[in-house]
Amino acid sequence: MNILVTGGCGFIGSHLTDRLLERGHRVSVIDNLSTGNIANLNKKAVLYKIDIRDDENVGQVFDKEQPEVVFHLAAQINVRKSEEDPYLDTDININGSLKIIKNFLRVERRKKFVFASTGGAIYGDTDILPTPETVEPFPLCPYGISKLAVEKYLFYFSMFYNLKFVVLRYGNVYGPRQNAQAEAGVISIFSNNILDKKTPVIFGDGEQTRDFVYIDDIVNANITVMDNDVNGIFNVGTGKETSVNQVFDYLKKASGLNLNKRHAEPRKGEIKRSCISPAKLIRLTGWHPSVEIKEGISKTFTWFKGSY
Numbered sequence: 001m002n003i004l005v006t007g008g009c010g011f012i013g014s015h016l017t018d019r020l021l022e023r024g025h026r027v028s029v030i031d032n033l034s035t036g037n038i039a040n041l042n043k044k045a046v047l048y049k050i051d052i053r054d055d056e057n058v059g060q061v062f063d064k065e066q067p068e069v070v071f072h073l074a075a076q077i078n079v080r081k082s083e084e085d086p087y088l089d090t091d092i093n094i095n096g097s098l099k100i101i102k103n104f105l106r107v108e109r110r111k112k113f114v115f116a117s118t119g120g121a122i123y124g125d126t127d128i129l130p131t132p133e134t135v136e137p138f139p140l141c142p143y144g145i146s147k148l149a150v151e152k153y154l155f156y157f158s159m160f161y162n163l164k165f166v167v168l169r170y171g172n173v174y175g176p177r178q179n180a181q182a183e184a185g186v187i188s189i190f191s192n193n194i195l196d197k198k199t200p201v202i203f204g205d206g207e208q209t210r211d212f213v214y215i216d217d218i219v220n221a222n223i224t225v226m227d228n229d230v231n232g233i234f235n236v237g238t239g240k241e242t243s244v245n246q247v248f249d250y251l252k253k254a255s256g257l258n259l260n261k262r263h264a265e266p267r268k269g270e271i272k273r274s275c276i277s278p279a280k281l282i283r284l285t286g287w288h289p290s291v292e293i294k295e296g297i298s299k300t301f302t303w304f305k306g307s308y
């Protein structure tokens, strides 16, 4: 199949591109390299170095490639940046997404649109944990709001334009190639701190929890929803909570070093607990998270060490 991956030079998009190519698909990528790295991208993929908001060039890519499936991952992913500059976040994450969706609607042989949403930022501070998709989203940051807006647009286009779509609400994804500059990935940030011989800083008491999900499981989920006749919204997480203190302990073990950590003031507005239920995806497709956090952290640290 002809497949388009937006954000294919980024952390998740590049792993997904690798897997799609392995399976014999033709993969084209739209990426402006704002946070992505060309070194991440498989040489067999066709790169269009353009911005998803650039209507003219995006249109030309769709005319040429006629992708049957689109995985839309390009986004402004930094929560703090979305708070500082909600206009930019809206522009990339909503307007940019609409440009990709509208162009996809012009493709006659289109099969499915798969959107990378967030399970970590969309539910807000709910006490229903692990959170199923039936809990009403209540995002507490502009990033979460923009992701929710795109989900709503997808429903609209599915009702009136016959668009088939899947929304994947990811937990906290981690693994090789994650950008440590991007503030979202505590595991990549701490791994780099350790290799730079800097003391990892934990905001608050470190007992805040997240649903950390390994990159291979995220790629598998994307492939699974492409292959199966499913539509709608799915959480992709492990259903298990891990605290930031536990992450530090696992990394300490993986590094074999006697490390110290430092605590700083808690971050304003940070959600205390976040964990999403993947039961719906498991029930409808048989997908399953397969990498335990301890093993995933060890693999991730080994990769960062190797590329240091």
Ligand SMILES: NC(=O)c1ccc[n+]([C@@H]2O[C@H](COP(=O)([O-])OP(=O)(O)OC[C@H]3O[C@@H](n4cnc5c(N)ncnc54)[C@H](O)[C@@H]3O)[C@@H](O)[C@H]2O)c1
Pocket: 006, 007, 008, 009, 010, 011, 012, 013, 030, 031, 032, 033, 034, 035, 036, 037, 050, 051, 052, 053, 072, 073, 074, 075, 076, 077, 092, 096, 116, 117, 118, 119, 120, 169, 170, 171, 172, 173, 174, 179, 182, 184
């Ligand atoms: N990493 C996570 O834990 C996580 C969790 C939930 C959701 N997501 C979502 O998954 C997707 C991928 O995230 P990631 O962690 O791989 O981030 P990433 O920053 O590594 O990848 C994003 C890619 O999109 C590109 N991009 C950004 N803005 C663009 C624009 N305007 N035009 C063209 N390309 C642009 C970047 O250059 C980058 O290559 C995002 O949509 C993100 O919101 C990620």
